[in-house]
Amino acid sequence: MSYDPIDHDFERGLNNRRSILGDAWVERSLSNANSFNADFQNLITRFAWNEIWGRPGLEQKTRRAIVLSITIALGRWEEFDLHVRAALLGDPSNRLTPDELKEVLIQSAIYAGVPAANTAFTHAMVILREVGPQIGYVLEPLAPATVAHPGIGLEGRSSGKPALHYTVRAPRNGKAPRHTVVLSHALGCDLTMWDELANLLAGDCRVITYDHRGHGSSEAPPGMYDMASLADDAAVLLRDLDTGPVVWVGLSMGGMVGQELTLRHPTLVSALVLANTTSSYPEAAREMWQQRIATVQAQGVETIGDAVMGRYFTEEFRGGHGATVARFRRRVVSTDAVGYVGCCHAVGNVDTTARLGAISVPTLVIAGELDQGTPIAMSQTLANGIPGAQLAVLKDASHLSCIEQPQAFCQAVRTFISNL
Template sequence: MRVAANGIALECTIEGPQGAPCIVFSNSLATNRSMWDGQAAALRETHRVLRYDQRGHGASDAPAGPYDFDLLIADLAALLDAVGVTRCSLVGLSMGGSTVLGYAARHPERVDRVVACDTSAASSPESARAWAERIALARAEGMAALVEPTVTRWCPPAIVAANPPHLDKLRKMIRTTPVEGFAGCAAALADHDLRPAAATITRPTLFVVGEKDGTTPAAMRRLADALPGAGFAVIPGAGHIANMDAPDAFDRVVLDFLAGAAA
């Protein structure tokens, strides 16, 4: 389904019974809504499940950037208005994790529960330089030049060596991301700090991170410590795309929380 929202068209998939509790999934940079296929399959019999391609990704419009998180959060708000979702739980990973944290902080009356995965929710001078280099590479050589460097950065060496099927799915998502969309969203990631907003969230919140996701587990532990009552879970053996690296462990933690378990 293609929806007009915040001045662009966003592509989304809505599944599950009308009137059931709604769960919204927000994708990471250089992926699309299909990264959540496994979680949607586990939930769509009992929940209304909305997955969407963030601005510049998948089949959504990719206008000229740069973008920022105010814009990405406004996209999500406009999408929910357009499809008539007045209240939902939110799950986002990396860029999507920052997006849902920002939305929950701004619209608590419309949120049931929040799951933020594999996101530090802030940039640093070092990460800003890295994003600038990746933007330049994408513009000069296309997204194909970013496929293997991204996969090896996201995924632990043991998973890369085993080369399970989800790695080819990741490669395809990266390769087919519009360059303008990648550059626009990478600019947002290069200059953001949603940590203060995340510390004000009043809805039940769970922070989830792959054990092998570099420095992100420590950053997310700090996010959880800064929000009273928040939960924190580490997915053993998983890297940055924890829901695809270790779907069984990820689903146990996240689906239990979404069903009402304490954070």
């Protein structure tokens, strides 16, 4: 039986300790060990840094956040300061950015209390002023009233009539936006339809979402609308926000608006994603839209709620995601009847097929394999008619493909945008 003089638990723990706290701090700690505290140093190195930090079940960044949260909750400010410095200056593979640190502190306000979070912010700002030059971070004055929830964006209303409700998410990386992306929703939905994709793209893009006229918090003027008016609404919004050319991502009605906007205001669009949409409907489908208008005018939007869900989602999805379907049904049936009818008229009479050849921007067409509202053949017409357009078909997706197959939808959009 051999005896290995190396204590592997201690050595592994020491290696983890160095990785998290840095060589300089660990060396100072070891050099200050003495006959009174050496046993304790050995204990925490083996137990905390090997037995806990050595477990691969969580990423080291996650464990950093846990330690910060617990030290805030317990008011262990000396330990908190140590781990804040280590988190900001640590190995690039496991360090926290100042924004990530901020999120840990904000969340601690809910679970550990506002006073604890307030103290944590005070301590963290002292350290940020100290180490900021090393990590390229500067604390700058910023009025609390001017900040917006990063997962929602800064809200506003366009200057046009009707006024459109919109949100703008700035790039979270703090740099100039790679692109400005506009996300345009489907009939009977609102800008919240895009929350997942919007927050994903806002990593390095400026992302604008908005409610079409007659939807959400936008105004609903009386009368029947046409696609040209919806496109002009969007043009006013983009000029208000001084966006320059945008990447337009539109689903269903949003894709129809994107086509018309590109044709009417070509300088405002640099690229198109047209999802689950069409350039025109056959006569039988146009008649269906007229019937829907008549039904809503006579009986209200509630009457068509179940039928719309049947077209928006597959039977399998409806069976397995009842809460999501119920949320979209509530949104549809609470849409202003005047606005819904007006947009039905615009959608039912969409007609850009003969003009598709005039669209000269890079275009991705996304179809749902099981979409009954805008079948693959309609997407093929778009892809064939727009020079150089790409076509992607999402498996097991019906009309609201970004909700049914969010990962596939997001991947298709991100890949397209990354190649622009």
